Amino acid sequence: MTEDRVERMDEAIGQWVTFTLDAESYGIDVMRVQEVLSVPEITAVPGAPPWIIGVINLRGNVVPVIDTRMRLGMSSKPPGVSDRVIVIEADEQIVGILVDSVAEVAHIRAGQINSTPNIGRRECVRYIHGVVSWNGALLILLDSVRLFAQQRCDHLATL
Amino acid sequence: MAIDPQDDIMRDFLIESREILDGLSEQLVELERHPQDRDLLNAVFRGFHTIKGGAGFLSLEALVEICHQTEDIFNLLRQGDKVVTPELMDTVLQALDRVNAMFVRLDSGEELEVAPTLLMEQLRRLNVPDGPGVHVSGETGVSSADGDVTDQEFERLLDELAVAAKPPEPLPPEPSGVGSAPGISVEITEAEFEDLLDQLHGEGGHPGKSVPAAASSEEGDSISETEFEGLLDQLYGVGNGPDAVVAVNARAGVPSRSESVPSLASAAAPSVVKVDTGEQRSGQRGEATVRVDTAKLDDIMNLVGELVLVRNRLSTLRGQLNDARVSQAVGNLEQVSCDLQNAVMKTRMQPIKKVFSRFPRVVRDLARTLHKEIQLTIRGEDTDLDKNLVEALADPLVHLVRNAIDHGLEEPEERVRLGKPRIGSLVLSAAQEGDHILLIIADDGRGMDPEALRVKAIDKGLLDPDAASRLDDEDSLNLIFLPGFSTKDQISDVSGRGVGMDVVKDRLARLNGTVEIDSKLGEGTTLRIKVPLTLVILPTLMVQVGNCKCALPMPVVQEIFELNSSRAHMVDGRLTVMIRRKAMPLFFLERWLAQAGESLPMGVDEARDNERQVVTIVLGHQVIGLVVDEVVGLEEVVIKPLGTLLQGLPGLTGSTITGDGRIALIVDIPGLIKHYGPAL
Known part of the structure; x- marks a missing residue:
């Protein structure tokens, strides 16, 4: 009941899957997320852009996996036990993104989200949907469609 | 009327x-060669007519109008009131182009332009008889030849019938739309039709007929000219059988859409209007074919994959299991899945005719533009290959044919001077060879x-x-596949459309196809194109390199031997082995994979090298050699x-x-060597 009223009062509640990269928390729209996997065997693809680690076999489908850290301008890190691949569907393609760990699903009201502030890291900004204060820390919400659309352009330009 | 290409009726009409x-x-190009061929004239007439009928039903006025005019011209032609001239053909072909363009618009759901x-x-100017008409008249004339009845003849026939039985009944004013020719009614109502039958019977015998057509909506009762003509043909064929049972297709308001008349042969016996003396057996004919959406076939193919x-x-x-029963079951599964795969592949097969059929027109137009005389021979047009492949081949083939005509064939005068037949020959052939299709353009x-x-290659830098001096003649021919190479100094508007032979080769390579050239100066050029039967499943040679498995498409694989480093020599900085007295450069797949982070063993390890294989x-x-760690074996893979x-x-x-559930990369070897060659 109370939740219903809240929703009506302050726009729709979005659900965001949160994950970490280094010490920072990120979120991605749950509607885009298909599943979360522990890191499967990744087959490297020669000639691919450096931010694409390779491809995985997702039940018979070949799905590319992106090094999210590199994409967001951080340095790569050696594989760890908490590493996960989040399989997301964006822009009519299925892509996996490699993250340090997956935390929870956050319910966030649209009104809480601040449009992208200037948080400095250049590569990052264009993929950001917005930021929100969550559990006393900053949660960066990513725009999954832009995350890949942009890359495709980069990729084409190098051809 | 809004155009919705998804609408069922519209979609059927489009297909x-x-x-x-x-x-x-x-047929039109063929007609130019045999202008007197009545079968062809009739077939063309029927073609335009059928389209006009469907367009009329769908209220596509612009399309009706142009088909109508063209159809009328062919009506004159087939009656012998007019003769085929090149100018006439040019105009008619233009009209056909315009009709084609209209269909492109329809496909994308756009409104038609007039x-x-x-x-x-x-068209209108052509639509007059050349001279005094040589009309065949009377009943005997009408039922002559292949039983064809023209509009005029039909009208006269109606008159005669009317005279014979009752006072003539005026035909209703002509509605615009379906099948309207000036002054000739081709649309009759059910009542009129019944009257007509009555008249026939009144003359010949007793009324004992039934007309189960009778859907009662207005447009539903109109039958198309084609159907009616067929009906009359049948009536004449049957003579004056008194108990004629007439069954008109009851699909209300769909005049000639479902009953296309692709050729005259079938026009003589329309499938819709059946007239039997005696018992009724109409509507019982089983459908032997079903139209299936290609997307569904693609789905099935993927599932089979x-x-x-x-x-x-x-x-x-x-x-690994080593169990006899499992072994047997898996063996059966292999057999069945193999059969299934073949069966599904067959459903997707289409004759290459779909592509070849456009060439008579292409060749004809080019020949006229370039003032060349060309005899086009097409062989093996019934060769089947995967639907997607048929579509993908169209553009490269058109390009190669244009090239052959523009660059290859000489002008008639030059040919005569050289002692060659005046008319140049162009052969287009297709044949299946094992697991691939061989296409030849000669x-x-x-x-x-x-x-x-x-x-030329040196001039163009x-x-x-x-390097040029080291190329032998065969290699030199392959120079035309280099990007930026065009054998004519000036880019003509015929073959120089900004697309080079390199693009053609790339396109074919993407289809896992190859192209070879064979040319003798003064004698001609032959291009051999090999493509796989299907695009989805590919026979490959599976190889192991380091940690990775790679699949090498079988069409380009020739043989496998063990690397013997004592027989290999460095030539020009590249390891080369002598095979049958020819130097064969070796390329190392691991160096390609190394870019993706595979560790690369440094230095020469002779012991390791000697265990390796060369494909x-x-x-x-x-001929080049690819060095791999191990050849795993043949495997049919799904791309x-x-x-x-x-x-x-x-x-x-x-x-x-x-x-084993891992991913293997399928290597495009020509592309690999082209892009990474020096580094491998």
Whole structure:
């Protein structure tokens, strides 16, 4: 009941899957997320852009996996036990993104989200949907469609 | 009326008409060669007529108008009131182009534009008899030949009938739309039709007929001219059988859409209007074919692909399990899945005719533009190959044919001077050879001069003189596949459309196809194109390199031998082995994979090298060796695209999933050597 009223009062509640990269928390729209996997065997693809680690076999489908850290301008890190691949569907393609760990699903009201502030890291900004204060820390919400659309352009330009 | 290409009726109309249009362009060109061929004239007439009927039903006025005019011209032609001239053909072909263009618009759901007034004017001007009509009259005349009844004849027939029985009944004013020819009614109502039958019977015998057509909506009762003509044909064929049972297709308001009349042969016996003396057996004919959406076939093909992968996986497991019963079951599964795969592949097969049928027109137009005389011979047009492949081949083939005509074949005068037949020959053939299709484009034109090609390549800076001098004649011919190479100094508007032979070769390579050139100066050029039967499943040679498995497409694989480093020599900085007295350069797949982070063993490890295998690959006339760690074996793989993010990477055709569930990369060897050659 109370939740219903809240929703009506302050726009729709979005659900965001949160994950970490280094010490920072990120979120991605749950509607885009298909599943979360522990890191499967990744087959490297020669000639691919450096931010694409390779491809995985997702039940018979070949799905590319992106090094999210590199994409967001951080340095790569050696594989760890908490590493996960989040399989997301964006822009009519299925892509996996490699993250340090997956935390929870956050319910966030649209009104809480601040449009992208200037948080400095250049590569990052264009993929950001917005930021929100969550559990006393900053949660960066990513725009999954832009995350890949942009890359495709980069990729084409190098051809 | 809004145009909705998804509408069922519209979609059927589009599909139907496409088939007719494909046939028409071929028939028209054929007609130019045999202008007196009545069968052809009739077939063309029927083609335009059928499209007009459907268009009329769908209220596509612009289309009706142009088809109508064209149809009328052919009506005159087939009655012998007019003769085929090149100018007439030009106009009619233009009209056909315009009709084709209209269908393109319909496909994308756009409203039709009215045909240009100029074209319509030309058509109208042609739409008059050449001289005094040589009409055949009377009943005997009408039922002569192949039982064809023209509009005029039909009208006279009605008059005669009317005179014979009752006072003439005036025909209703002509509605615009379906099948309207000036002054000739082709639309009759059910009542009139019944009257007509009554008259027939009143004359011949007693009324004992039934007309189960009778859907009562207004447009539903109109039957198309085609049907009616057929009906009359049948009546005449039957003579004056008193108990004629007439069954008119009861599909209300769909005049001639479903009953296309692709050729005259079938026109003589329309499938819809059946007139039997005696018992009624109409409507009982079973449908032998079903139209299936290609997307559904693609789905089925993908599922079969999955099945093949599971089968491969089970086969791998069988080796480990060592159980006789499992073995047998898996063996059966292999057999069945193999049959299934073939059966599904067959459903997707289409005759290459679909592509070939456009060439008579292409050749004719080019010949006229370039003032050349060409005899086009088409062989093996019934060869079947995968639907997607048929579509993908169209553009490269058109380009090659244009090239052959523009660059290859000489002008008639020059041919005569050279002692060749005046008319140039162009042969287009297709045949299945094992697991691939061989397409040949051969002309008897001027051929290519290897020396000229070498000079050209140097002039264009594509090759240094030193390298050029080392090329033999065969290799020189392959120079035309270099980007930026065009054998004519000036780009003509015929073959120089900014697309070079390199693009053609790339396109074919993407289809896992290859192209070879064979040319003799002064005698002509032959192009051999090999493509696989299907695009989805590919026979490959699976090899192991380091940690990775790679699949090498079988069409380019020639043989396998063990690397013997004592026989290998460094030539020009590249390890080379002598095979049958020819130097064969070696390329190392591991160096390609190393870019993706595979560790690369440094230095020469002779012991390791000697255990390795060399797979020899044919690239045009060049043979190269690919060094791999181990040859795993032959495997039919299902091509899995790498997705948008990784599309178009040089050297990669796609990927596949191996029997053990891992991913193997399918190597596009020509692309690999082209892009990474020096580094491998």
